[in-house]
Amino acid sequence: MPTQPRFRYEEVADFVAGLAARGALRPGTRAPSLRDISTQQRTSLSTAVQAYRLLEDRGILEARPQSGYYVAKAAPVLPVPAATRPSSRPAKVELSGLMLDLLAHASDETFVPLGCAIPSPRLLSSSKLDRILARTARVKGGHCNTYSPPRGEISLRLEIARRMLRFGKALSPEDIAITCGCTEALALALDAVTEPGDAVAIESPSYFGLLQVLRAKNLKVVELPTDAVTGISVDALQEVLAAGKVRACVLASSFCNPLGCTMPEEEKRAVLRLLARHRVPLIEDDVYGDIHFGEERPLPFSALDTHDNVIHCGSFSKTLAPGYRIGWITTGRHMGRVLESKFATTLATPVLTQVALAGFLQNGDYDRHLRRLRRSFSDTLERMARVIEQAFPPGTRVSRPEGGFVLWLELPRQVDTRELFSLALRKGVCFAPGVVFSGSGKYGHCMRLSGGHGWDARIEKGLRTLGAMVCRAAAGR
Ligand SMILES: Cc1ncc(COP(=O)(O)O)c(C=O)c1O
Known part of the structure; x- marks a missing residue:
């Protein structure tokens, strides 16, 4: 005979807790809605509410405003990578020959796609966008078969300006120029x-495409010490600025690639004050900003800037249409030079894709799509981290990004991911070796893994194969 009175809501809570414990509801995923659980458990809505509150108190569920209840994420087992400590000397960018190899293999679908940070078309709203593109070509084909105005299509610039209002940045379409991806914007x-x-x-490590652009422009770099959670060291930046070593600074707005770090808002403000004091402009790369796993999109530097000292670069490549090659730049006082340079490089951005994207954004579908995408990437990274805990050797550290879709792994020092790269390709797995993220040959014992494909059995198998190879390398076999 039960000795304690047992309330119905406790039974419902135990049922849901059991699903979470058995893995039927996985960490970070949405729990059944209150309505669904009350129907399924044949109980009232208020009992379901009580049950979910109890599960929240027990730390099993988390309530997210306007989004429902989620299964709390499991506590991470592996530590995050140590803060990096590159030299503060300005240096030429020396690029690893592996970069072209990586790009060639990363787009080859026969390899398990852990290499390049490209979202899978399966996760993008491709068919809806296809329909809008086809209709645009049918209805506005003549208008689209010409050069766009220097700043790009007004309909798209209006939509981008509207989106920026959400994080408090009031811009006119005249403040924005459309570019061929974020790469051209940078x-x-x-x-x-x-x-x-x-x-x-x-930042150090830094996105290899940026390193490539810097090298092509014959620019040197000062790689700043960077923490895997909070981003660059503000003190180190201060020293570099005081020594007059740099003419500009390029930072990710949030979820930097590859470390996944996001600077806390106070530190972003400190960076902005320092840069303004030394009259060094900031170029920010906000290509991952819309893929935030928390409720709020972290504010980009430009939304906090009071000195007209930030150039904001973004694109739709990580969220909607990598193949359309559409990005943008907001330049403040630099618009004239930017447009001259645009004229001398690509002259104009293709019109058809701009108008189609504007149509997609006007439809209001983008936010729904983003919510799905964020859930998918958050879930994928969570699952990848769980497999890494099981399959990689002791001494492995893994980043814990709050957005985006890449993980950065620091492996035991004896593991050389340059060698591992070609071995892994022979086993059908592609990943990004750490060395391509440095302009000075660092991070040879690190790797970046992309979750852009989403989760499936092939990704899990590829990760386990890679883990076994890293274990062998760590053991010197
Ligand atoms: C941080 C970062 N910036 C820019 C880009 C390139 O963006 P786009 O494809 O829009 O040129 C990438 C692509 O991987 C990236 O990771």
Whole structure:
């Protein structure tokens, strides 16, 4: 005979807790809605509410405003990578020959796609976008088969300005220029504020495409010490600025690639104050900002800037249409130089894809799509981290990004991921070796893994294969 009175809501809570314990409801995923659980458990809605409150108190569920209840994430087992400590000397960018190899293999679908940070078309709203593109070509084909105005299509600039209002940045479409992806935006920004031979302060490790652009422009870099959670060291930046070593600074707005770090807002403000004091402009790369796992999108630097000292670069490549090659730049006082440079490089951005994207954004489908995408990437990274805990050797550290879709792994020192790269390709797995994220050959014992494909059995198998190879390398076999 039961000795304690047992309330119905406790039974419902135990039922849901059991699902979580058996893995039927996984960490970070949405729990059944209150209505669904009350129907399924044949109980009232208020009993379901009581049950979920109890599960919240027990730390099993988390309530997210306007989104429902989620299964709390499991506590991470592995530590995050140690803060990096690169040299503060301005240096030429020396690129690893592995980068082209990586790009060639990363787009080859026969390899398990843990290499490049490209979202899978399966996760993008491709068919809806296809329909809008087809209709745009049918209805506005003539209008689209010409050069766009220098800043790009007004309909798209209006939509981008509207989206920026959400994080308190009031811009007119005249403040925005459309570019061929974020890559062109970064290149134009660098053209506007640097001369060949100047040095630029960047995170370390840093996105290899940025390193490539810096090298092509004959710019040197100062790689800043960077923490895997909170981003660059503000003190180190202060020293670099005081020594007059750099002409510009390029930082990720949030969820930087590859470390996944996001600077806390106070530190972003401190960076902005420092840069303004030394008259060094900031170029921010906000390509991952919309893929936040928390409720709020972290504010980009430009939303906190009061000195007109930030050039904001973004694109739709990580959230909607990597193949359309559409990005944007907001330049403040640098618009004239940016447009001159745009004219001299690509002249104009293709019109059809701009108009189609504007149509997609006007439809209001983007936010629903983003909510799905964030859930998918958050879930994928969570699952990847669980497999890494099981399959990689002791001494492995893994990043814990709050957005985006890449993980950065620091492995035992004896593991050389350059060698591992070709071995893994022979086993059908592609990943990004750490060395491509440094302009000075660092991070040979690190790797970046992309969750852009989403989760499936092939990704899990590829991860386990890679884990076994890293274990062998760590053991010197
Ligand atoms: C941090 C970062 N910036 C920019 C890009 C390139 O963006 P786009 O494809 O829009 O040129 C990437 C692509 O991987 C990236 O990771």
